[in-house]
Every structure is written in C-alpha cells, then in structure tokens.
Amino acid sequence: MVNLIVELSKYLNIVLIAMYTYLAFRVLGYTDKKRQERTYVKMKAILFTFHFICYLILFISTKNLKIAFLYGMQLLAIILVFTLYQWVYINLSKPILHNMLFLLTIGYVMLTRLSYDKAVKQFVIASVSLIICLVIPLLIDKLKALSHLGWLYGGSGIVLLATVLFLGVENYGATNWIKIAGFTFQPSEFVKILFVFSIASLLAKKTNFKHIVYITILAAIHVLILVLEKDLGGALIFFVTYLIMLFVATSQPLYLFSGLAAGSVASFFAYKLFSHVRVRVAAWRDPWSLIDREGYQVSQSLFAIGTGGWFGMGLLKGLPTSIPVVDSDFIFSAISEEMGGFFAFCLILILISCFLMFINIAMKLKDTFYKLIALGISVMYAFQVFLSIGGVIKFIPSTGVTLPLISYGGSSILSSLIMFSVIQGLYVLSQDRNDAIEKRKRKSKKQTENATQ
Template identity: 70%
Template sequence: MINLFTQISKYLNIVFIAFYTYYAFRVFSLADRDKKDRIYRKMKHIIYLFHFVSYLVLFLNTGSFKVAGLYIAQVVAMLVIFSIYPWVYSNISKFLLNHMMLLLTIGYIMLTRLHFDKAMKQFAIATLSVVFCIVIPIIIEKLKKLQDFGWVFGGLGIVVLLSVLFFGVSNYGATNWISIKGFTFQPSEFVKIIFVFSIASLLSKRRDFKYVAVVTVLAAAHVLILVLEKDLGGALIFFITYLIMLYIATSQPLYFFAGLGAGSVASYLAYHMFNHVRVRVMAWKDPWKLIDNEGYQVSQSLFAIGTGGWFGMGLYQGLPTSIPVVDSDFIFSAISEEMGGFFAILLILICISCFLMFVTIAMKIQELFYKLLALGLSALYLFQVFLAIGGVTKFIPSTGVTLPLVSYGGTSILSSVIMFSIIQGLFIMNQDRNEKIEKKRRKTKKTKKS
C-alpha cells in the first residue's frame, strides 16, 4: 500500500509543479492586478499540496514522528511567512515570495529524504534567514546613499576574500571556508552580493575608458583571489557577472568580448596550474574511464538521472545517497532520480521564470544604480543555476556550485534569501514610487478640472 501511494505521489507532484510552472509564466502576460492575485493564490495552494503529499510519503516510508513534526513546523513557518510579508509590505511581489518558498520546500523534501538532521538544520537556518531578511526591502528603500559606497564595498569584499585565503580551511580542493569553533561558513557567498553592489555603484557614476579600466582591476582582484583559493566556480560567477554588468552599463561589445577572451586565456592557465581542475575536466570528458576514482561522482550522478527516467523512482525508491556530496552540489541528481526528469525540467523552468521576473523588475527601474544592481543579481542567480545543473548533468565540468535555495548549506541559503530580498526591495520601491506618481498625476488632473 505504501509503495502504491509512493508511485501515485510522484505523478501527483509532477502535475502540481506543472500547473505551478504554467502559472509562473502565465502571469507575465497579465496586466490586471486582480487576475494576477488569483493566480498567486493558486500557486500558494499548490505549494501546500505538493508539500503535504511529499511529506506524507516521507512519513509513510519512515514511520518517524520526527518527520511529521518537521512537516508541521514547516507548515506553521510557511503560514507565518505568507502572512507577515504582505502585511509589512502592501506592494510585495507575491511571485518572488511564492518562488522562494517553493524552492525552499523542494530542498526541505529532498534533504529530509537524504539526511533528516541536515533537513532540520536547513529548515532552521532558512526560516531565520527569511525572518531576518524582512528588513532588507526597508533598507533598500531608505538607505539611498548605498550607491555612494562603491569603493568601500569593493575594498570590503577584497579584505574578506583575503582573510579566507590566509585563514580559511580546505574543502574539496578549494580553500574557501572559514571555521570558527566548529561553525563553518563560506564568505564568498556574501561577498558576491557585496561585489554586485560595488560594481553597480561604480558603473552608475562614470563609464569612460580610464575609469572602467580601474573598476576592472578591482573586479579582477576579486576573481584572482578566488582563483588562488582554488574556488574556480566562485571566480567564474564573479567574472561573468562583472562582464554582463559592464556591457549593460557601457553598451560596448568590445569590453564584453575582450573579457571573454581574457577569461578563456585564464581558464587555459588554470587548467595547467591546478591539479583538481585537470581532474574535473578529465572526469567531464570521460567519467566512465575514471569511474573508480576521479569520475565516480559524475558517473553516479548520470546513473541517478538515467535511472529516474521521465517520471522518477519515487521518494525512497532510488539510491541517491550513493552520489558523493548529494545534499549540496549534486542535489539536482537526487531530484531527477526520485522525482523524475519531467519534474527536473519543470524545476529548471521555474528558475528561469524567476530570472525573467528579476529582469522584468530591473527594466522598470529608472535609476541606473538600482537597475544595474537588479541586473547584476539576475545574472549572478542565473549563472549559478547554470553551473549547478550543468555540472551534475555533464554539460560542463563540475564546479562545486550549489543550486540556490534548494541545496544544503547555511551560507548558501542565507545569501540566496538576501538576494531575493534585495530584488523584492527594488520591486517594492518601484511600486511605491509609481503609486506616488500616479496619485500626484490624479491630483493635478483633478485640480485642473476644478
């Protein structure tokens, strides 16, 4: 009976997420606010249904009341978050709030299936992060002078990265973690957001060649330090994000293609300088040849994705725990195996719709600093998703990058929630300004008539 329900549930979940994905793209074509609100309510109900069915399967397969307790705690947290955010901000983007909660929910479900203790920790950190970050939209709107501290943000980022270079601990070949009394975190997750603030601030001031050259040196310093730490995934994210922001600010294709050329040369040098980079490239080229050692992780990931097929094995019916680092870097493989290829594709589409909303919000902003900030975070988010999924599917060499809001990791979760909160703040700020302009316009029109 349990196996039957498990098999039924995987089809139900695909249907739920398919409808959610449809609604996620449907709202882009709607202008009426009431129609959008109705769709957002449907999306929220789908999240609750998906969450309930998945945790029911987890409970039936484990018989653990700890799982039931975790489910109840998560429902209470979701109810509070879905209630308090619209109460604090009348002009909140329900689209972004729904997406953030859905992605967190997918992560909760998979981590509960993989490692219950890590699921508990992830839930606690994510909930505290969401509650803490409720103040960020206020900060974005009130502290307009943030755009005057570009060099300060840039210097702070370099100092933090240098501290990791000298005092960090090594993890999977990269020295990009700091451990303090058993508490380990990855500072580059926060520096990448500071970096976007810095570049947005600097490029919104001036865009002449000499000034751009100096800003590029600042950006290159961030990338170089990450390369020295052997955090090449992080270096790549910083590099691509800067190139995109530079092109948007200057509209100069030459800068973009020159940067790509320099990046290609740097990648060639990194391949010859760092052994773990060569290992990852060899594992990418032919993981089956190195399946007993260097290619084991990628091979197991591909086995999992292939075994799951289009509809998945069902929760607890696969062997995702055979994949090394499955709860963080390779969680997409576990999702593909047990929830199915269709579900995995829908998850990618949801991430893309999230990026499209980021860009839509950015394009409606008038101030260049805020526009660059939104577009920089958009590029950062999409490229991180690309690296995370591309690495586990053998589309590109593995870079050790986590899937935002889904993968296990306290610093990854907190930085992702901060990113969503900043975009949320930009949306709210723009909506509030538009309402003020509209009220002023109506008042002027009314005065002229009288």
C-alpha cells in the same frame, strides 16, 4: 500499500509541479488584479499540497514521528512568511515570493529524504534568514544614500576573501571556508552581494576608460583571490557578473569581447596550473573510463538521472546517497532520480521564471545604481543555476556550485534569500514610486479641472 501510495504520489507530484509552472508563467501576463489573486491562491494551494504529499510519503515510509514534527514546523513557517511579507509590503512581487517558497519547499523535501539532521539545520537557518531578510526591502530606499561607497563595498569584499585565503580551511579541494567556534561558513557567498553593490555604485558614477580600468582592477583582485583559493566556480560567477554589468553600463561590445578573450586565456592557464581543474575536466570528458576514480561522482549522477527516467523512482525508492556531496552540489541528481525528468524540467522552468522576473524588474528601474544592482543579482543567480545544473548533467565540468534555495548549506541559503529580498525591495521601490507618480498625476488633473470650473 505503501509502495502503491509512493507510486501514485510521484505522478501526482509531476501534475502539481506542471500546474504550478504553468501558473507561474501565466500569471505574469494577467493585468486583471482579481484574476491575478485567484492564480496566487491556486499557486499557494499547489505548494501546500505538494509539501503535504511529500512529507506524508516520508512519514509512512519511515514511521518517524520527527518527520511529522518537522513538517508541522515548516508548514507554520511557510504560512507565517506568506502572511508577514504580504502584510509588511503591500506592493511586493507575489510571483517572486511564491517561487522563492516553492523552491525552498522542494529543498526541504529532498534534504529530509537525504538527511533528517541536515534538513532540520537547513530549516532553522532558512527560517532565521527569512526573518532577517524581512527588513531588507525596507532598507533598499535608504541604500541610495550609500551609492557613493562603491570602493568601500569592494574593499570590504577583498578583505573578507583575503582573510579566507590565509585563515580558511580546505573543503573538497577549495580553501573557501572559515571555521569559528565549530561553525563553518563561506564568506564568498556574502562577498557576492557586496561585489554587485560595489560594481553598481562605481559604474553608476561614470564610465570613462580610466575609471573602468580602476574598476576592472578591483574586480580582477576578487577573481584572483578566488582562483588562489581554488574556488573556480565562484571566480567564474564573479567574472561573468562583472562582464555583463560592464557591458550594459557602457554599451561597448569591445569590453565584452575583450573580457571573453581574457577569460578564455585565464581558463587555459587555470587548466595548466591546477591539478583539480584537470581532474574535473577529465571527469567531464570521459567519466566512464575514470568511473572508479575521478569520474565516480559524475558517473553516479548520470546513473541516477537515467535511472529516474521521466517519472522518477519515487521518494525513498532511489539510491541518491551513492553520489558524493549529493545534498549540496549534486542535489539536482537526487531530484531527477526520485521525482523524475518531467519534475526536474519543470523545476528548471521555475528557476528560469525567477531570472526573467529579475531581469524585468531591472529593465523597469530608472535609477542606474538600482538598475545595475538588479542586473548584477540576476546574472549572478542565473549563472549559478547554469553552473550547478550544467555540472550535474555533464554539460560542463563540475564547479562545485550549489543550486539556489534548494541545496544544503547555511551560507548559500542565506545569501540566496538576501538576493531575492534585494530584488523584492527594488520591485517594491519601483511600485511605490509609480504609485506616487500616479497620485501626483491625479492630483494635478483634479487641480486643473477645478481651475477650469
């Protein structure tokens, strides 16, 4: 009976995520407020239904009451987030809020399946982070006064990265973690946000050649420290983010092409200098010939994706734990194996829809500082998704990058939620200003009508 329920649930989950994906894109085209609200209700219902079905399968398969308790706590937290965020911010972007919580829910489900203890830890960190992030949109309007502190943001980021360089601990070949009182965290996850604010502030001031040289040196120091820490995935994210922000701020293709050329040369030297880079490239080129050594992780990932097929094996029916670091870097493989290729494809579309909404918000902002912040976060988020999924499916060499809001990791989940909250704050700010403009227009029109009477 349990096997039958699991088998039926995997098809139902595919239908649910397909419906959610359709609504997530469709709602963006609606202009009627009532129609939008009806769609949001449907999206919310799908989220809760998916959450319930997955935890029901996990509970009846394991008979573990702790899973039922964890489900109840997650359900309460999701309801509170929906309520609090929409109560505090009348003009918030509901599509971003719904997508953020849906991605978190998928992460909760997969982590509970992989490791109950890690799922609990992730849930606690995410819940605390959501409470902290509740105030971030309120602070966005105040950040305009801090838009002249670009060098301070950049300097603080460099100090944090340098601290890790000298005092950090090594993890999976990269020295990018700090351990304090038994807790480990990854400062580069938070430096990413400081970096975006720094570059946005400096480029918003002026874009003459001399100033750009100074900014490029600042960005290069960030990237160089990450390379020395062997965090090449992080270095790539910083590099690409800066390059796109610079190109948009200056509209100079020369900077873009020069940056790409410099990045290509740097990649060549990184391959020659770092043995773990050569190992990852070798594993990417032909994992099968190295399946018992360097290619084991990628090979197991591809086996998992292939085994799952289009419809998946069903929760607890696959062998995702055979993949090293499956709960963080390779969680997409676990999702593909047990949820199926259709589910994984819809997940990619939801991740893309978030990026499109981020970019749309950036395009609508008038202030250069805010526009560049939104652009930088959008690029950083999108490139992280690309590196994470690309490495898992062997499209590119693995870089050890987590999938935002889904992969296990306290630093990753907090920084991702902060980025979503900053974007949310920028959206609220733009909506509030649009409302103020419309209010002034109506007031002016009314005064004109009264004067003519």
